[in-house]
Amino acid sequence: MTDAEGTLWRRLRSGQLGGTKFRRQVPIGGFIADFCARNPKLVIEIDGGQHAEAALQDAARTRVLAAHGYTVLRFWNDDVLTNIDGVLTTIAQEVTARKPAPSPTPLPR
Numbered sequence: 460m461t462d463a464e465g466t467l468w469r470r471l472r473s474g475q476l477g478g479t480k481f482r483r484q485v486p487i488g489g490f491i492a493d494f495c496a497r498n499p500k501l502v503i504e505i506d507g508g509q510h511a512e513a514a515l516q517d518a519a520r521t522r523v524l525a526a527h528g529y530t531v532l533r534f535w536n537d538d539v540l541t542n543i544d545g546v547l548t549t550i551a552q553e554v555t556a557r558k559p560a561p562s563p564t565p566l567p568r
Contacts, residue, residue, distance in 0.1 A: 464494075499553075505536060
């Protein structure tokens with residue numbers, strides 16, 4: 460893991476973000492996602508400087524992940540290292556937006 464990936468992983472693992480279970484290095488559609496939450500279907504990619512020149516490849520990767528039902532959030536290494544709270548806020552907002560609404564009536568016991 461890069462320093463940025465390690466920094467983010469320490470804050471995502473073990474359900475620390477609202478109980479959402481993230482995994483790292485998850486294979487999806489021929490790609491390895493940096494971080495993935497299966498419920499909600501969310502992929503987080505941490506990009507280094509080499510990605511500035513790989514925009515077409517990243518767009519293709521995002522399309523494949525989206526075809527598998529995932530929303531993809533991308534952050535630059537520098538964002539994670541210098542603004543981890545802002546990154547976590549963005550991820551938490553996306554998790555909240557993608558979680559299903561609670562059932563309007565309780566299930567019978």
